[in-house]
Amino acid sequence: MKTGNNMRHIRVVAVAAGISMIAFAASAADTTGITDTTIKIGNIMPYSGPASAYSQIGKADAAYFKMVNDNGGVCGRQIEFISYDDGYSPPKTVEQARKLVESDQVALIFNSLGTATNSAIQKYMNAKQVPQLFVATGASKFGHPEEFPWTMGWQPDYVSEGKIYARYLLENMPDAKIGILYQNDDYGQDYVNGLKEGLGDKASSMIVAEQPYETSDPTVDSQVINLKASGANVFFNVATPKFAAQAIKKAAEIGWDATQLLNSVSNSVGSVLKPAGFDNSKGIISALYLKDPQDPQWKDDPGVKKWEAFMDKYYPDGDKTSSFTFYGYSVSQTLHKVLEGACDDLTREGIMKSAANLKNVPLDMTPEGILVDTGPDDYYPLQNMQLIKFDGERWVPFGKVLSGAAESN
Amino acid sequence: MSLSEREATSLEAREAGTAVRATSASALAQVGVLAVLVVLPFVLSGFQVFQLNMMLIYAIAILGLNLLTGINGQFSLGHGAFYAAGAYVAAIIMDHFGLGYAWTIPAAGLVCFVIGFLFGLPALRLEGIYLALATFALAVATPQFLKLSLLEEWTNGVQGIVILKPDAPFGLPLTPDQWLYFFTLAIGLLLYWMARNIVASRSGRALMAIRDNPIAARSMGINIALYKALAFGVSALFTGIAGALGAIVVQFVAPDSFGFVLSVALLVGLVVGGVGWLPGALVGGAFVVFVPNIAEEFSKGLSGAMYGVILILLIYLMPTGAGGLIRTIADRMKRH
Numbered sequence A: 001m002k003t004g005n006n007m008r009h010i011r012v013v014a015v016a017a018g019i020s021m022i023a024f025a026a027s028a029a030d031t032t033g034i035t036d037t038t039i040k041i042g043n044i045m046p047y048s049g050p051a052s053a054y055s056q057i058g059k060a061d062a063a064y065f066k067m068v069n070d071n072g073g074v075c076g077r078q079i080e081f082i083s084y085d086d087g088y089s090p091p092k093t094v095e096q097a098r099k100l101v102e103s104d105q106v107a108l109i110f111n112s113l114g115t116a117t118n119s120a121i122q123k124y125m126n127a128k129q130v131p132q133l134f135v136a137t138g139a140s141k142f143g144h145p146e147e148f149p150w151t152m153g154w155q156p157d158y159v160s161e162g163k164i165y166a167r168y169l170l171e172n173m174p175d176a177k178i179g180i181l182y183q184n185d186d187y188g189q190d191y192v193n194g195l196k197e198g199l200g201d202k203a204s205s206m207i208v209a210e211q212p213y214e215t216s217d218p219t220v221d222s223q224v225i226n227l228k229a230s231g232a233n234v235f236f237n238v239a240t241p242k243f244a245a246q247a248i249k250k251a252a253e254i255g256w257d258a259t260q261l262l263n264s265v266s267n268s269v270g271s272v273l274k275p276a277g278f279d280n281s282k283g284i285i286s287a288l289y290l291k292d293p294q295d296p297q298w299k300d301d302p303g304v305k306k307w308e309a310f311m312d313k314y315y316p317d318g319d320k321t322s323s324f325t326f327y328g329y330s331v332s333q334t335l336h337k338v339l340e341g342a343c344d345d346l347t348r349e350g351i352m353k354s355a356a357n358l359k360n361v362p363l364d365m366t367p368e369g370i371l372v373d374t375g376p377d378d379y380y381p382l383q384n385m386q387l388i389k390f391d392g393e394r395w396v397p398f399g400k401v402l403s404g405a406a407e408s409n
Numbered sequence B: 001m002s003l004s005e006r007e008a009t010s011l012e013a014r015e016a017g018t019a020v021r022a023t024s025a026s027a028l029a030q031v032g033v034l035a036v037l038v039v040l041p042f043v044l045s046g047f048q049v050f051q052l053n054m055m056l057i058y059a060i061a062i063l064g065l066n067l068l069t070g071i072n073g074q075f076s077l078g079h080g081a082f083y084a085a086g087a088y089v090a091a092i093i094m095d096h097f098g099l100g101y102a103w104t105i106p107a108a109g110l111v112c113f114v115i116g117f118l119f120g121l122p123a124l125r126l127e128g129i130y131l132a133l134a135t136f137a138l139a140v141a142t143p144q145f146l147k148l149s150l151l152e153e154w155t156n157g158v159q160g161i162v163i164l165k166p167d168a169p170f171g172l173p174l175t176p177d178q179w180l181y182f183f184t185l186a187i188g189l190l191l192y193w194m195a196r197n198i199v200a201s202r203s204g205r206a207l208m209a210i211r212d213n214p215i216a217a218r219s220m221g222i223n224i225a226l227y228k229a230l231a232f233g234v235s236a237l238f239t240g241i242a243g244a245l246g247a248i249v250v251q252f253v254a255p256d257s258f259g260f261v262l263s264v265a266l267l268v269g270l271v272v273g274g275v276g277w278l279p280g281a282l283v284g285g286a287f288v289v290f291v292p293n294i295a296e297e298f299s300k301g302l303s304g305a306m307y308g309v310i311l312i313l314l315i316y317l318m319p320t321g322a323g324g325l326i327r328t329i330a331d332r333m334k335r336h
Helices: A001-032 A052-070 A090-103 A113-128 A159-170 A186-206 A221-229 A240-254 A269-276 A301-312 A322-343 A348-355 B002-043 B046-071 B079-096 B103-124 B128-147 B151-154 B176-200 B202-212 B213-219 B224-250 B260-273 B281-296 B303-317 B320-335
Strands: A040-044 A076-087 A108-110 A176-183 A206-214 A234-238 A261-262 A284-288 A384-390 A395-397
Touching: A040 A052, A040 A090, A040 A159, A040 B151, A052 A076, A052 A301, A052 A322, A076 A090, A076 B281, A090 A108, A090 A113, A090 B046, A108 B320, A159 A186, A159 A261, A159 A284, A176 A186, A176 A221, A176 A240, A186 A206, A186 A234, A206 A221, A234 A240, A240 A261, A284 A395, A301 A322, A322 A348, A322 B202, A348 A395, B002 B046, B002 B176, B046 B079, B046 B176, B046 B202, B046 B224, B046 B260, B046 B281, B079 B103, B079 B128, B079 B151, B079 B224, B079 B260, B103 B128, B103 B224, B128 B151, B128 B260, B176 B202, B176 B224, B202 B213, B202 B224, B213 B224, B260 B303, B260 B320, B281 B303, B281 B320
Parallel strands: A040 A076, A040 A108, A176 A206, A176 A234, A234 A261, A261 A284
Antiparallel strands: A284 A384, A384 A395
16 A cells, blocks of 8 residues: 555656656757846857958847847847857857857857858758848858758848849840859859849840859959940849949940949949949949938938937947948847747747748838748748939939749739 | 096986976876866867867867977968868868768878978978968968869859768767867877977987078988978878868868968967977967957957957967976976
């Protein structure tokens, strides 16, 4: 009797222990970095080294979450934002990511910057099942949920943008003869692939010349001359700022009268169009997905005003003319919305689910019609862009917002 | 006469005694360091084992640089290039040919020995600061070379190559981190033993003679050209093996991993550890891995400046590196 009692007692304890262990295992695996009062978010930025200009994004991110905390946090929790320096070096990124995940025990890593650096930790993050959200790069490889369900990009990827130009050409210049100048790496090839995909069957007949250049080339003059000689009447310029400016200038010098499409990486007025010459740049077409606060047309825009108030209060030494500051604000706002959507299920899975369930969400800094949209099979949050034309002084939006998404839109 | 003879013998005996005590002390220190290195991975967490592993890897690379600069007196600002070559050899062997990671070590060593030896031949005409500039060019060219479209089939261009992390073999109860750590430690010990034997051998004395007085060395019949080129080859072999280990541990190689900054970091590690003192490589490796993290703790925006301040302080406190500091302390203790 007594032993039986004991046995029963032991059995009850064992079952209880077993259940609590299961419960513990489930919750411990999922809610790492999340307590009743805080959410820990990790970030990796090049604060030192050759790419340190980008670190303004990390500082804007940190400032945004300070603002969120001052306004009561998210889901009743304060955000603890931990940002480390990797100097843009992939081995260091691996070290810092492991430190964030294993030592600081963050819930997720957010907006880490760079293509090679994010590639270095992508496998690790997915093996550990830790969200790698909104990586700061336009490479198209960070949107493959079937292979990497824990990794998501944010900005319109280069392939999507290439498709947008293809759509514009098919609609407005179906008989165009396209000459492409592109940087010979994954960035340039992404754009070219996007354009070809967008053109579909007509790609081979419409594209008459492709001229790659290496970053080590001193100029792209000969490539531009070859493109003109090919008889192209559309010039697709997929070059980084220095080379893009050279190409625009050269095209004007040799009197090549083509419709110019300029990739958004290089559509800065100050660092590309000005050195290329405003007269030479007149009529160039490009695309954008965030409002440029420098543009007078947004002077009274409520979203831009909110951003300016944020900059004045939380990031006063930030450069308001730099796209990095409104980029950081916008990407952080997206995460803010993701966390708000995950309040009922604040786990790593819940956050990832919420990130893959953003339905037509507008941001303060996106122009009308450009919305954040994701799904379980769509890990590209921003794919719409507004076409813009340079009028000799500034960019002027024209036409409707175009989508670079696969086909449905 | 007999008295002075006896005195001399006793003096000799005493000197021999101190020598024995000194060697036994240094042997004791070495065993102690080794014991700490063996125990640490069982105490630390996974990512700290990873950091420690990186420290050992940089120590091996610095050991290679020390053979060239410390022992043979040739400057190199371009050892990041040999490190990159080793890393890429390992990555390509594993990615393209599907061979096991262990095979990549001798392959990387061999390839880098050949590259280093060949680079050493034209470098013969250059001395001191001019050699430093030539190797600097090598370091600057490496990332661009790795991006060349010609080699893209092998190097995967800017995208880099992702490698799988090996598990511990024979069912050993070790995590992959711990296993790779001991793998690195074993190779590191082997290379350290080799380096010590090289330095203590005839060839080692020839290398040092070239460093100290090349004209005298030549008049003693040393083939300066051969030895200098060999020193470059052996040094590159060590650093290349470190690169291969680095690729396996980080599981990723890309041109951006091997910028000029890496070469400078190795040189800084060498100077901090002590030029010409082989165990100093370990101190140098620790500096390369941990000091940037310490600098970052102080200030994110000024981490580079903080790094500089720490470096200046260290050089001020120990102008001849950790090796010099330890020697000074040992001397003081002997005198008292």
